[in-house]
Amino acid sequence: MEKKSNFAYIAVTALKLLIICAFIATLVAAVNFITKDRIVYNQKLNTALALSDIYEDDGKVFSVSEDGGYEIKDKDGNPVGSCENADEEFSDDIDAVYIIKDKNGEVFGYCIETSPMGFKDEIDLLVAVNPDATVKDVKVISLSETKGIGDKIKERTFLDKFQGKKEGFSLSNAEMKNIIISGATRTSEPVTKAIDGALKQLGVLIGEAAE
Amino acid sequence: MDKENKKTNKRSLFSRLMEGLFDQNPILVQLLGTCPTLATSTSAKNGIGMGLSATAVLILSNLLISLLRKFIPKQIRIAAYIVIVSGFVTAIELLIKAFLPSLDASLGLFIPLIVVNCIILARAEAYASKNPPLDSMLDGLFMGLGFTFALGVLGILRELIGNGTIWDIDISMGVYPGISFFTQPAGAFVTLGVIIAVVNAVKAALSKRKGGNK
Numbered sequence: 001m002e003k004k005s006n007f008a009y010i011a012v013t014a015l016k017l018l019i020i021c022a023f024i025a026t027l028v029a030a031v032n033f034i035t036k037d038r039i040v041y042n043q044k045l046n047t048a049l050a051l052s053d054i055y056e057d058d059g060k061v062f063s064v065s066e067d068g069g070y071e072i073k074d075k076d077g078n079p080v081g082s083c084e085n086a087d088e089e090f091s092d093d094i095d096a097v098y099i100i101k102d103k104n105g106e107v108f109g110y111c112i113e114t115s116p117m118g119f120k121d122e123i124d125l126l127v128a129v130n131p132d133a134t135v136k137d138v139k140v141i142s143l144s145e146t147k148g149i150g151d152k153i154k155e156r157t158f159l160d161k162f163q164g165k166k167e168g169f170s171l172s173n174a175e176m177k178n179i180i181i182s183g184a185t186r187t188s189e190p191v192t193k194a195i196d197g198a199l200k201q202l203g204v205l206i207g208e209a210a211e
Numbered sequence: 212m213d214k215e216n217k218k219t220n221k222r223s224l225f226s227r228l229m230e231g232l233f234d235q236n237p238i239l240v241q242l243l244g245t246c247p248t249l250a251t252s253t254s255a256k257n258g259i260g261m262g263l264s265a266t267a268v269l270i271l272s273n274l275l276i277s278l279l280r281k282f283i284p285k286q287i288r289i290a291a292y293i294v295i296v297s298g299f300v301t302a303i304e305l306l307i308k309a310f311l312p313s314l315d316a317s318l319g320l321f322i323p324l325i326v327v328n329c330i331i332l333a334r335a336e337a338y339a340s341k342n343p344p345l346d347s348m349l350d351g352l353f354m355g356l357g358f359t360f361a362l363g364v365l366g367i368l369r370e371l372i373g374n375g376t377i378w379d380i381d382i383s384m385g386v387y388p389g390i391s392f393f394t395q396p397a398g399a400f401v402t403l404g405v406i407i408a409v410v411n412a413v414k415a416a417l418s419k420r421k422g423g424n425k
Contacts, residue, residue, distance in 0.1 A: 016282060016283065016291075017287055017294075020279070024297075027299075035308065038310065144319060
């Protein structure tokens with residue numbers, strides 16, 4: 001009899017906690033449903049701003065188009081090119097690869113969105129690549145790394161080290177030693193490898209296109 | 212009779228507001244939540260943003276915990292509180308990401324940490340689990356305002372002394388370069404210590420005057 005009442009007590013307690021969890025999960029799901037499109041739009045807007053910053057000298061301004069892609073205009077608002085999503089299967093870290101073309105259809109760059117795992121969470125990176133497959137620039141779109149340590153990867157002194165790098169640069173110990181930030185290895189190392197990984201993926205894509 | 216009750220309620224509301232802001236201020240008096248206080252008070256915008264986010268979580272979690280106080284078994288109450296608080300924190304985090312992206316960029320890392328902010332669990336355990344919903348909501352509001360007030364003052368002082376700006380506006384017209392020590396964690400400790408000392412001195416002076424009047 002006592003065993004039965006113990007079981008009933010455990011079952012009721014567990015059921016009550018389950019009900020509370022289910023209620024909270026429903027609430028979070030509802031808020032997620034309301035906010036998810038807006039969050040994706042904000043992320044794309046950040047990427048568009050970063051791309052505009054990278055191609056500022058070329059007079060190109062990027063914005064988010066209605067279909068969720070990117071539009072390229074000049075400073076007067078006239079369309080000057082396109083940003084096509086390379087719709088292929090990529091490795092886990094690569095979120096998207098965009099081929100940036102001028103209005104004549106000539107490729108003047110590539111843009112790779114990649115999100116390697118940092119020390120705490122995923123780091124959203126934007127790697128802009130020249131037509132000759134060397135790095136043009138790297139921007140950190142978002143990160144949740146420790147302030148004053150891991151977030152040093154946002155500094156230009158770190159990001160500028162990647163300019164002009166070619167695929168496979170991270171295989172050299174000397175290169176890695178020069179790039180990695182001492183004290184923030186667990187953030188700067190995955191970022192460095194992710195940038196090289198992005199170049200590798202792009203190399204495959206360019207190779208396939210050439211074939 | 213009704214008028215008298217209303218008067219008593221109004222007076223108690225005011226005294227509870229004062230309690231939250233000064234007498235029982237979670238940061239300046241109870242010294243709770245020091246970690247987010249020091250980390251997020253680098254500027255007025257960050258401090259007030261963090262304070263208001265925590266206030267929203269405090270009000271909502273106090274309300275739900277109070278509504279469920281007879282439903283939640285005593286033995287699993289902490290687990291239930293954590294689930295409730297973390298649910299509201301996640302919801303607030305998503306809303307900030309969607310509608311206040313600039314605040315998310317500067318506070319993003321600290322918003323999820325509101326889940327383990329001891330002010331919220333302390334108010335759930337000490338107040339919301341024993342009092343009716345409206346009272347619990349008001350407790351969350353007043354304690355949250357106290358938290359926001361302390362974070363706001365700390366943020367304004369640190370930003371002003373550290374950068375010469377308030378709310379990102381350069382009020383020194385570029386004349387004052389700022390003392391970067393105050394934007395660092397050590398500067399946060401010193402500034403918080405000075406604010407606590409000033410609040411204590413004012414309180415001591417006020418209670419002395421009250422004693423003298425008697």
